[in-house]
Amino acid sequence: MDNDVTAGSKASTSTLGNLALGLTLLAFGIGHTGVISGVSAADSVSLATFVGGIALFLLGLLEFRGGNGFNGTAFAGLGAFWFTWASGAGDKVSHHAAGTFLVLFALLALTLAVSAPGGLFGQGVHGLLFLALLLLATGAFLDNGALGKAGGWVAAVTGLLAWYGTTAALAGWPTALGRASGRAVAAS
Numbered sequence: 001m002d003n004d005v006t007a008g009s010k011a012s013t014s015t016l017g018n019l020a021l022g023l024t025l026l027a028f029g030i031g032h033t034g035v036i037s038g039v040s041a042a043d044s045v046s047l048a049t050f051v052g053g054i055a056l057f058l059l060g061l062l063e064f065r066g067g068n069g070f071n072g073t074a075f076a077g078l079g080a081f082w083f084t085w086a087s088g089a090g091d092k093v094s095h096h097a098a099g100t101f102l103v104l105f106a107l108l109a110l111t112l113a114v115s116a117p118g119g120l121f122g123q124g125v126h127g128l129l130f131l132a133l134l135l136l137a138t139g140a141f142l143d144n145g146a147l148g149k150a151g152g153w154v155a156a157v158t159g160l161l162a163w164y165g166t167t168a169a170l171a172g173w174p175t176a177l178g179r180a181s182g183r184a185v186a187a188s
Helices: 010-033 041-065 069-088 095-115 119-142 145-171
Strands: none
Touching: 010 041, 010 069, 010 119, 010 145, 041 069, 069 095, 095 119, 119 145
């Protein structure tokens, strides 16, 4: 495949990747909060598999191909997270196995947070993802539903932040607080 014939420019694959991350996190987080009656985290399995898992992983490969190592790592790594989480969602694994899994991917989120090239916005998305996964992991280890709900709320807020960043990038809205900018910063 010719380098000029790709699924889109770096900006479009980055934007789509951040949108996939945001929507998946929002569904995942809402499911953990219990704020909508009858909706659980397990209800987001299809979205996590196809949008968060497969699509995000493929976008990561496109980002690598386009020369963007950070987004390639972020999208492919988080795509692997979502696909694997969806495969083990519900009561398919023990609480300790789920907690261990969440801690391992919290470490990926921490790596992304400290190395995000998008400044505070990108660091904030990945930093909040780290916090959400850490709270969910602790809740799983301790079998503590309150910590799981707290992690769900943080995940939902993170999803909204990633969604806003994507919308801002597409609409040309500012993503920095305290200064008006005519250009948007990519959410990653």
